[in-house]
Amino acid sequence: MRAAPSLWASAAWLTAIALACGLAPVLTSSSTIHPVGPPLLTPSEFPLMGTDHLGRDEWSRWLYGGRISLLASLSAAGLAVVMGTGAALLAQGIGGAADTTLVGGSSAAMAIPGLLLALLFVAIMGPGTDTLILAVGIGLAPGFARLARQALLQVRTEAYVGAAAALGAGGMEAAQRHLLPNALPRLLSLATTHYAWAFAAITTLTFLGLSGDISRPEWGSMLNAARPYLRIASWLAFFPGAAIAATILSVHTLGAWVARRRSGRWPVVSDQ
Amino acid sequence: MRRLGTGLLTLWAAVTFAFFALRLAAGDPISSLLSQGLASPEQADALRTSLGLDSPLPVQYLRFLGGLTRGELGRSLYTQRSVAATIAQQAGSTLRLAVAGLLVAAVVGLALGIAAGTFRTSLFGRTASSLAGFATAIPAALTCVLVLWAATSLAQSSPFLLPLTRSESLLLPALALGIASSGALARVIQSGLEDNFDAPYLLAARARGVQPGPRLIWHALRPVLPLAVSFLALEAALLLGGTVVTETVFARPGLGRLLVSSILIGDYPVVQGLVLLAAVVYTLTHVAADTLSAIIDPRLRPSA
Numbered sequence: 001m002r003a004a005p006s007l008w009a010s011a012a013w014l015t016a017i018a019l020a021c022g023l024a025p026v027l028t029s030s031s032t033i034h035p036v037g038p039p040l041l042t043p044s045e046f047p048l049m050g051t052d053h054l055g056r057d058e059w060s061r062w063l064y065g066g067r068i069s070l071l072a073s074l075s076a077a078g079l080a081v082v083m084g085t086g087a088a089l090l091a092q093g094i095g096g097a098a099d100t101t102l103v104g105g106s107s108a109a110m111a112i113p114g115l116l117l118a119l120l121f122v123a124i125m126g127p128g129t130d131t132l133i134l135a136v137g138i139g140l141a142p143g144f145a146r147l148a149r150q151a152l153l154q155v156r157t158e159a160y161v162g163a164a165a166a167l168g169a170g171g172m173e174a175a176q177r178h179l180l181p182n183a184l185p186r187l188l189s190l191a192t193t194h195y196a197w198a199f200a201a202i203t204t205l206t207f208l209g210l211s212g213d214i215s216r217p218e219w220g221s222m223l224n225a226a227r228p229y230l231r232i233a234s235w236l237a238f239f240p241g242a243a244i245a246a247t248i249l250s251v252h253t254l255g256a257w258v259a260r261r262r263s264g265r266w267p268v269v270s271d272q
Numbered sequence: 273m274r275r276l277g278t279g280l281l282t283l284w285a286a287v288t289f290a291f292f293a294l295r296l297a298a299g300d301p302i303s304s305l306l307s308q309g310l311a312s313p314e315q316a317d318a319l320r321t322s323l324g325l326d327s328p329l330p331v332q333y334l335r336f337l338g339g340l341t342r343g344e345l346g347r348s349l350y351t352q353r354s355v356a357a358t359i360a361q362q363a364g365s366t367l368r369l370a371v372a373g374l375l376v377a378a379v380v381g382l383a384l385g386i387a388a389g390t391f392r393t394s395l396f397g398r399t400a401s402s403l404a405g406f407a408t409a410i411p412a413a414l415t416c417v418l419v420l421w422a423a424t425s426l427a428q429s430s431p432f433l434l435p436l437t438r439s440e441s442l443l444l445p446a447l448a449l450g451i452a453s454s455g456a457l458a459r460v461i462q463s464g465l466e467d468n469f470d471a472p473y474l475l476a477a478r479a480r481g482v483q484p485g486p487r488l489i490w491h492a493l494r495p496v497l498p499l500a501v502s503f504l505a506l507e508a509a510l511l512l513g514g515t516v517v518t519e520t521v522f523a524r525p526g527l528g529r530l531l532v533s534s535i536l537i538g539d540y541p542v543v544q545g546l547v548l549l550a551a552v553v554y555t556l557t558h559v560a561a562d563t564l565s566a567i568i569d570p571r572l573r574p575s576a
Contacts, residue, residue: 245414
């Protein structure tokens, strides 16, 4: 399959932003909390992205902010994927009441809107990046469990699973040995989408000022801080905003690509 | 009937979760009043007794459930006003925003979906399709900032538009909220149209002489509508989340901001009331979505 230009652009953006944020200490030497010049300086050679309303180096804040946004959403999505897959696997392996519990429990959990759940977590644990990771991860887990269950069920209808069951491989063994590996491509595509959702949720929560430590910049909180200066210093909103948009769209593009090419291309047949 | 039972069970689970999560993890809500210097120890004790917080947790829980069956949600720890009244006071503003946002979402979503589904190969259709994808993927906060930026730039060049950017105006918040939730609807309509344009019945319609145009689009659109309507109803349930962001960005009073502030100050009765409200809205919209689809599409009616 020939890859579309949008796929290349997405992969390029994600690689570039991950590298840039990872290499932040090399790419910038200015502090994220101390002013480097007058406030609201326009972008130029230095400071590359101008300065914010307190005269802080926007380029530096953007790089270090991206680290938090990207890593926090990675942790949150990872949490959702591990918890969701685990629950779905257990439900499918044990079957019966466990499966009913998963379906019922996840629909009850999904009746609480994600944002509300996250806010409850903040109420209980106090604002902070760890709280947000936990809140978003747990918030996405029931939905992921449902989708993972569907992916496993789809594999279950295959003839070889029935054959394996006839040979005595049922329950957890079948779930681990046959359902999970063969559902992996689908799960990977779901995980990609959930990363984009986690990223959107994390930036929304930090936008609302729930990241706790205000001395640590983050794309969502930078976007919120730029709001009063939209008219006179629109670049302050542009850089974090464009980074958020580009990252989410790129991840979705990659997710769609994974979903499209999942059929039959995966080395999933394990040696017996 | 079965639907109603599941709905009630869901409500009970959501409320119970909120009750115990808040009480167990955060402890006694009154001690947070004390630590913030908002009450003296004697006042705190009196408040504890009057709110029934001195009895054991299971007793409180049963009392809380009992209150719910009588329609009582308790009192705010801070203002002493009843939770129901506090919520009712803010509900109007949020309801106006949500209804206006839903209208915008319906119009924008329908337009984008029809454009993307009908003109599949042209630049116009592909632009509409990308816009819909963009609207779905982007967090509501970014949409709000984009709308705000567009409005301020417009108002700069044409000052007569300035009144629209004032905080009392419903236009911008509704636009931001509506655009943010239009993408999913557009996607549903687009994929439905794409399927139906390839369906044999549409070929038959064209063979009968229906020219490409509004009538043919209507032919293809009609079977998609039930799904679109239920999607829109489900979208309504998600709007509560969207209003939190929209109300913050546009500095509007409402339930979203009430929720954030109650959580940050630890006003648990109000939070519980809002959780219950959110779960009720969610359940009701699901029931409404099912009912609406059944009205539009007879095939979905439960067979007698």
